[in-house]
Amino acid sequence: MTETSALHNAKPADYYRYARKEMLPFFPTHPGRVLDVGCGSGRFGELLKDSFAGIEVWGVEPVAEAQAVAAGVLDHALLGFFDEGLQLPESHFDVIVFNDSLEHFPDHVPALSLALRLLKPGGAIVASIPNIRYWPHVQQYLFEGEWRYESAGVLDRTHLRFFTRKSMLREFESAGLKVQDIGGINPCWLSWKFRLLQALMPGLMSDMPYQQFALRAIKPTVPR
Template sequence: MTSQQPGNSLKESYIGLRTDIIGMLEGEASATILDVGCATGVNGAYLLDHGHAKEVYGIEYDAVMANLAKDRYREVWQGDIEAMQFTELFKDLRFDCLIFGDILEHLRDPQLILNDLLAFLRPGGRVVISVPNMQHVSALWTLAAKGYWPRNDRGIFDRTHLQVFTRKNLIELVESSGLEVEQLQRVFRYRDRLGSQFPIYGRLLKVAFPDYYTFQYLVLAKKP
């Protein structure tokens, strides 16, 4: 997860390998990928090292992380994505895949950025998006029972979040951009805290109330 705010350099929440995203991209060996909010480039490096990508480019707000990613990626553009002129940056460059790993919730206008970058995605190209779920039981409980909204360094209550997504919001965003949803995956978590384990009846909770115990949604979508 990479924020559009400074001061997040090298926090584990932002630089860990996203195996859930990686799993959606296996088999794309010839792909040229744009990793939006690429942090230190750990995900792109994995894709390259394991033959799931041919070239990886990145966009990253944080200067420290962007410099680290430059050692792994073909090129990394550092700065505020909402102030970038993509035509000047990319020129004739086109991508087979766009990755938005927990970045859209940090933007003022995620729909605009998604639409602008889709202009550089080849027909038939794919988009992977990961966002936190604001319908998670932690958010509902905090608002309903406590009447309070925390501002934390990570997770659902990350203080740098500017947008709120639920499953329906995410699907609406994707389809409004003219993309076709191919996969929707859920990352379950019992509480907002890292390492919080489901009780013995956790499987029942996931089946009966999937939207309330989904911590993150991932979508794989295709450009017609």
């Protein structure tokens, strides 16, 4: 077992069970066939099947215990990492989901390239990505000189990549996708200190209240 696998297996019991209802507004009206990358125990896939008629949900999950649970609720649940070894069908999916999973890849670029090949033309990637400019953590390293890894959240110790709203847009556009919608989710409570700094620096802190940004990006119908 690799060190990374051991860290994932040591996650809190509820880590793989979040339903993520806040992601539903970023989905197309008729999602069709969906692939959930890092599907955990399949709670989000269950939510999708309850929310959209006629949907087919596939999942990919590297943690065996979570994948075994997902296999009981999804149409297909594959054990493994999202890479070429899974031999998933190309141009097959209407939506591919990365719910707080893209930051766990050693390199997110091959993951996005693979997702593009698996998507149908006009298909969408829906993603939730932690925001490294999240205000509670900015306070830590700006005023306390601290950087504390945690068992979950933005500074999850299993995260290998870190993103801002601006870099998310750049990376998805660079991969050949068109970002159609992006918005902050799971905001923190804003103290008077934050509001004072925001008043002093208008427009420079608008992304900081949000723990993650959610986005929908479209694969062009005609290759670039």
